[in-house]
Amino acid sequence: MDPHLLSTFVTVVAEGSFSAAADRLGYTQPAVSQQIAALEADLGVPLLTRRPVRPTRAGERLLEHAGPLLLRLRAARADVARLSAQPRALTVAAGPLALTADTAAALAGVTTLRIAGAATAVALVASGEADLALADGPAAPSDPLNLPDTGPLTTVGVREEELVVVLPEGHPLAGRPGLRLDDLADALWVDAPEVMPLDRLRAVARLDGLRPGIRYEGHDPAVAARLAAAGHGLTLLPASAAPCGVRVPLVAPRIVHRVELVHAALPPGPAAEVVRALTS
Known part of the structure; x- marks a missing residue:
């Protein structure tokens, strides 16, 4: 499988159109179409529907492999280049x-x-x-x-650090000495994917629920803590990163940062x- 064609396929899916992918890659639209057709011919299955441009079932499966494969290729190139690299910032x-x-x-x-x-x-x-x-x-x-x-x-x-649940003042659970995450599964949470992603937390805790109340797309954990303290949803942070709100230790499941x-x-x-x- 030609990694160049695979990269073009990933770009078409990300952009949602052949023309947008061509603009991003610096190709003509016919060239992008030819590359996708060559990849489909190589694999023997259609990878994209054309109107609208979406991955087929086979295309979705290929996408699961594409990211790791392309990353490993970039990693191999960088690893070899380090052997002769000059000191840099x-x-x-x-x-x-x-x-x-x-x-x-x-x-x-x-x-x-x-x-x-x-x-x-x-x-x-x-x-x-x-x-x-x-x-x-x-x-x-x-x-x-x-x-x-x-x-x-x-x-x-x-390092590893204890995690605390950040609650607003007056929350019914604010006086607890510790909290279990499964007791909070139906509560609303601050969805902060760049700080404490809810999907990763669900996976580690092996827990469903954790419904988002507000989404925060920034990088500052103090903002996530302030949103929780203001009642927009609970959040889970390392104890040292929660500057406000009521902080109650997480006691189960045993998870650390x-x-x-x-x-x-x-x-x-x-x-x-x-x-x-x-x-x-």
Whole structure:
């Protein structure tokens, strides 16, 4: 399977039209149509309906493979390029909840900080767009995060922290010494995909429910806490990242907020010094 054709297919699906994909890729529309036709001929099945442009059942299945396959190809290219790479300014990709005062202090020598979710941060390292990633998310104690398979990267646990449920003042559960997540499954929640994604929380807790009350698309955990404190929905945050509202420890299921450092092979120099500072 030609990865160039696969990349074009992913772009057509993302843009929802052949013409928009052509504009994004810098091709003509007939060229994009020819590439999709070549991929369909190679696989022997139609991958897209034309009006409207949507993936067929086979196309949806191919999409499940496409992201990891294309990422692994970018990762392979970046891994080989690192063997002869010259020293450069350091870039770190990190989740907003991964940045405590201690981790920020350890970033001496870093030129660029990119805020990104765990999967995106790891993909940036794998593809050579970032030198280090601080990936974070909910996990069972001592369990690794569920990160994408990107090839030969090193992952080291940096810290784990207790999670608290943030409630508004006067909430009926505000006086509890601890809360169980299954008791809150029918409550409304702040849906903050860049801070504490509800889908990841459901997966880790093996729990349905957790209905969104308001959606917050920013990166600031303090905003998610303020929305919860104002009664727009509950939220779950590391204790150190919840500056307001009533904070009640989560006692079941046993879930912590975990931060992991992800990096490729590092030569001696600034990047290795940052790794030592973060893992000491």
